Amino acid sequence: MPFLEIHLPKVRENAEKVLSLCKSFGIEVVGVTKVSLGDPTLAEILRQAGIKIIAESRIQNIERLLKNGIEGPFMMIRVPPKSELEKVVQYCDYILVSEPQTVEWIEELAQQLSKSPKLIYMVDVGDLREGVWYKEAVEEIFASFKLCKKARIVGIGTNLGCYGGVIPTPETLAKLISVKEKLTEKGLDVQIVSGGATATLRLVEEGKLPPQINQLRIGEAIFLGTDVTNDRVIKWLNQDTFILKAEIIEIKTKPSVPEGEIGFDAFGRKPQFIDKGPRKRAILALGEQDTVPKQLIPLLDGAQVIHASSDHTLVDITECKIDLKLGDFISFRLSYAALLRAMTCPHVEKIYMKEE
Template structure:
């Protein structure tokens, strides 16, 4: 049972990491290589370390523990603002934690004192995307107050996240909000706070020479692992997209109408499907479904194929316009969107095969 399968090209992932390290180091920007797409896959994490990455970023403590148990060295940054119930493990397993709540900062400080461990904090600030972070207009004074009360834990930087919830793009203007807050806090606290203000989508500001000079930490996963920028809706031209390839097996080849026959309700996932009447069409069914991938994020190597829809176990492909003929047992190759790759790594039914030298 070899399929469905992800082919993970470690050489190309390493090359992507090396290119980004070179680009960022010229600007004195620290790269935090994010492993959450791969569930903290130790083989991929070691590849990133071999590329020269110092710090790894993860959103799940179980994934960090998995890497540690497989001899992947830190330091580790915890990306997802932590649950109160996991703070003790967060302090013990990580080196740098992203936070957004005053109460959580004090709880971490107490745990750090208990274990006599210095722990570094990045205080997240919301500049408009409406995901995590204290609202920017009240950030400076709140962070100043918190920083003065901490004993073992230390606020070493401020950060923001854009693109992931509201789809807000990074700009020189919204990142300069962080610069202003940093300047205020540095003056009040006699510090030199880092600004964790970059992610894959922020690379475009570097390319256009629009990145504020005081932004000095980027948290990048998608760019390294896929060579794409979902928020910016582009393939990054100087990175490889042939890093992670999905292959799925054909289990049915048939000729059927393009519109269902009968009264249409919702599909098995609760969605209302829409169909265009194109007459009878040649169709393939693949043995992979929404339990394994986000079908809307499948990008067929055969560009004449059209991904129609998927149920939990099957994905339907229209191959009428293709010059190729498909048979049962054939395999189809796909590049993946970030969402599709994330789900494929999460699915226990998708095998992973590692390519080291191609």
């Protein structure tokens, strides 16, 4: 079975550094644990680092946290479907919303359950994921505000990078700030301006984040020390926080191009091959069901991931100086997507490293 080493002290150090930087600019950090399937050990590490609000995208993950002794405040960062709203209102202190109808349903449930959830209305400033289009935002949010008595719209937010790959810039965030200013003119108390996720952290580092932004929802930077939207490693953070290890089940030298007519692989992809002559290859007991193999970063010099099926990952080890044998393990760092799948796969064992 492949296993994932989770280096808790390094995750905590990342969380503390991100929190310290953001605090110096008056920015609240919401710790996003969705990549971990609501892992209570990792949530507790964030709390130990000083992060108060834990954010999740699945109500089942919040239920897991509660069952394991992790208490709120919690934030639901995926706009909740109607079928899950009762639990969301029951368990979440903050809820991201983007539809007046959803606000109305939340208000009805808040009255029934005697809850007072705080709502953050999402504004689409260009990435084309969730949120009211920024040019139409003031009217829609103001109308939604009037629906609330028990529930309260306390802020606005946006998402950048996750769908359209739009990079946060002061100019892009100015659209969100303009919405805030117009709502304030209408008498709304907009306490929170949530300016995105890890992709926005770069602006904080460079001192370019508009001062009106007072909250960020951070997951990737804390857990991996990377920023995929800006295609960078965050050098002042740890990257060796999660290490995936998989066992070699075959070592053979074979041609580098398959023989026969090429169709599609098991995932509907048409693979491309470069003829490098005979190559020494290791097959690992690891596949697409466990992680995203093509986004693994080998820690073994000379190793290169070639391709993978659902249960097998092929690694070119021709250039490796170490004499590998069956039963040896190859170690990898992971991208965010690879970590997400590994954490949610029951076939990947999780091992918590409490000391370095």
